Amino acid sequence: MPQPGPGNAKLAAVIAEAGMSHAEVARALVRVAQESNANEFVGVGRSHVSHWIAGSKPSGRAPVLLCEALSRKLGRVVTLDEIGLPGQPLSSADMLGWQVDTLSALTELGRVDVDAERRRVLSTAAYSLAALALPSDRWWTHMAERGQTRGAAAGRHVSKGDVEAVIDMVSLFSRVDQRRGGGHARSAVVQYLTSDVATYLRGRYADENLRRDMFTAASELAYLAGWMAFDNGEHNVGQHYFNVAVKLAAEADNPAMAGHVLRAMAHQAVDLGHHKHALDLAAASVDGKRYESASPRERALLGVVYARALAVNGEKQRSARALLRAEDDLSSASQGDDEPGRVFFFAEASLAHETACALRDTGDLAGAARHFRRSVRTRKASAFTRTHAVTLGYMGAVQARQGEIEEACGTWSRALDAMDGVRSGRTRQVAVDMRAILAPYTRRNIRAVRDIDTRAKSYLATFA
Incomplete structure (x- = not known):
C-alpha cells in the first residue's frame, strides 16, 4: 500500500486528532455540503476520504467543506494548509450565497485576507x-435553529468574560473608525475576527444565552469590518463582511442586530446608486421584530436610513413621514435605555446629517443646508472626525448648488482641515467632488477657489 505523502500525512494527522473514522469524516462533510447547497458532494463516502489520505486530490469546494467538517468536530479553525489540501477555495460569489455555512464563509474570508493576491x-x-436579494422567512428560522446546534465538546470553553472582551474590542475599533476612517486598522479588525473570535464561535458554551451573546458580538465585529471596507471604498469586500454579519445575527436570533446590518447594506446601496435595492434592504431593516426589538436610538438610525432610501426613490412624502418618526424615536431615547454599544455614535448630529442628505435628494436645498449646519454645530468633531469632514463636504456642495461659491469654499476649507489624518473613501470622494464642482471657476483667478482646488488635489495625492 503506498505511503501518503507529506500533505496527505497532514490530513491523516488532523483526522486522528479529531478521533474520527473515514466514514464519520465523510458523513460530516456531507452535512456541511447539504447546508452549503453543494449538492455535488452529497455522495461522498469513506472511500473518498481514504483516497485523499492516500494521495488523490479532492475536487472543487471539497477541501473547504472538509475543513469546516473537521473544524466543527475539533472546535477550532482548521485551514487548508493544515490538512495539506490546497484545493479550489470558495469563489467571491460562493461566499455571498445565503446557503453557505456562516463559519465556512468567515474562515474563507480570513484566508483571503492573508493572501495578498486573493x-x-x-x-x-x-x-x-x-x-x-434577501432570503425567505424560512431561512431566518433555519439559521436560528442552526445556531442552537453550534459548539463542540472538544472546543474551547467560552466564558462571559470572553464575550465582554469581544465587545470591548468592537468599541475600541469603532472609535478608531469614527475618528480616522475605514482606511485605518481594518486589517487588525479582520485578524481578530477570523482568528480569536472564529475560535470562540466554535467553542463550548455554558448556556444558550451566552452563545447568542457571543454570536451577536461577532456579528457586530463583522459588521464593523464591512463598514470600514465600505467607508474606504472597498465595496465588494464590505459586502462580504456585511453578509457574514447578517448570518451571525441570524444564528444569534437577534433581529435588531440583523436590522442594523441591513441598514448598513441599504446605506451602501444608496451611495452606489442602486436605489431600488437600497429601498428593499432599508424596508427589511425596519420590518417586524427588527424594528420592534431595537432600542429607541437604534430605531431612529434604522428609520432615518429608510427615509433616505425613500428619498432617492422619489418617495418624498413617505420620506418626510419616516424622518418625523426617526426624530420621535431619537427623542424618546434616554441614558437609562438598555441599548447596545453599536449605536454610541448616533445622536442629534447624525440624525441631522442623514436628514439633510434625504432633503438634498428630494431637491430641498435650503432644508438640507439648514440640517447640515445643525449637524456641524452639534457634533463632537474630535471624536467623530471622519463624519464631521464628510458633513462639511456635503454642506459645501449644497452651498455651491445654491450659487454661494465663496461660502462653499469657506466650508470646504474647514472640511479639508478635518480630513488631516483621515483615510476614508468618503472623504476622498468629497475632495474629488470639490474639484469637479470648482472646475468651471478655476480660470477666473478667484483665490478661494484656487486654494481649495490645490488643497483637495494635495489630499487626494496621499491616496496615490
Whole structure:
C-alpha cells in the first residue's frame, strides 16, 4: 500500500486528532455540503476520504467543506494548509450565497485576507446586486435553529468574560473608525475576527444565552469590518463582511442586530446608486421584530436610513413621514435605555446629517443646508472626525448648488482641515467632488477657489 505523502500525512494527522473514522469524516462533510447547497458532494463516502489520505486530490469546494467538517468536530479553525489540501477555495460569489455555512464563509474570508493576491482580486471584484436579494422567512428560522446546534465538546470553553472582551474590542475599533476612517486598522479588525473570535464561535458554551451573546458580538465585529471596507471604498469586500454579519445575527436570533446590518447594506446601496435595492434592504431593516426589538436610538438610525432610501426613490412624502418618526424615536431615547454599544455614535448630529442628505435628494436645498449646519454645530468633531469632514463636504456642495461659491469654499476649507489624518473613501470622494464642482471657476483667478482646488488635489495625492 503506498505511503501518503507529506500533505496527505497532514490530513491523516488532523483526522486522528479529531478521533474520527473515514466514514464519520465523510458523513460530516456531507452535512456541511447539504447546508452549503453543494449538492455535488452529497455522495461522498469513506472511500473518498481514504483516497485523499492516500494521495488523490479532492475536487472543487471539497477541501473547504472538509475543513469546516473537521473544524466543527475539533472546535477550532482548521485551514487548508493544515490538512495539506490546497484545493479550489470558495469563489467571491460562493461566499455571498445565503446557503453557505456562516463559519465556512468567515474562515474563507480570513484566508483571503492573508493572501495578498486573493485579497487584491476580492477588493477589485464587482459589487454583487444578486447578493442583495434577501432570503425567505424560512431561512431566518433555519439559521436560528442552526445556531442552537453550534459548539463542540472538544472546543474551547467560552466564558462571559470572553464575550465582554469581544465587545470591548468592537468599541475600541469603532472609535478608531469614527475618528480616522475605514482606511485605518481594518486589517487588525479582520485578524481578530477570523482568528480569536472564529475560535470562540466554535467553542463550548455554558448556556444558550451566552452563545447568542457571543454570536451577536461577532456579528457586530463583522459588521464593523464591512463598514470600514465600505467607508474606504472597498465595496465588494464590505459586502462580504456585511453578509457574514447578517448570518451571525441570524444564528444569534437577534433581529435588531440583523436590522442594523441591513441598514448598513441599504446605506451602501444608496451611495452606489442602486436605489431600488437600497429601498428593499432599508424596508427589511425596519420590518417586524427588527424594528420592534431595537432600542429607541437604534430605531431612529434604522428609520432615518429608510427615509433616505425613500428619498432617492422619489418617495418624498413617505420620506418626510419616516424622518418625523426617526426624530420621535431619537427623542424618546434616554441614558437609562438598555441599548447596545453599536449605536454610541448616533445622536442629534447624525440624525441631522442623514436628514439633510434625504432633503438634498428630494431637491430641498435650503432644508438640507439648514440640517447640515445643525449637524456641524452639534457634533463632537474630535471624536467623530471622519463624519464631521464628510458633513462639511456635503454642506459645501449644497452651498455651491445654491450659487454661494465663496461660502462653499469657506466650508470646504474647514472640511479639508478635518480630513488631516483621515483615510476614508468618503472623504476622498468629497475632495474629488470639490474639484469637479470648482472646475468651471478655476480660470477666473478667484483665490478661494484656487486654494481649495490645490488643497483637495494635495489630499487626494496621499491616496496615490
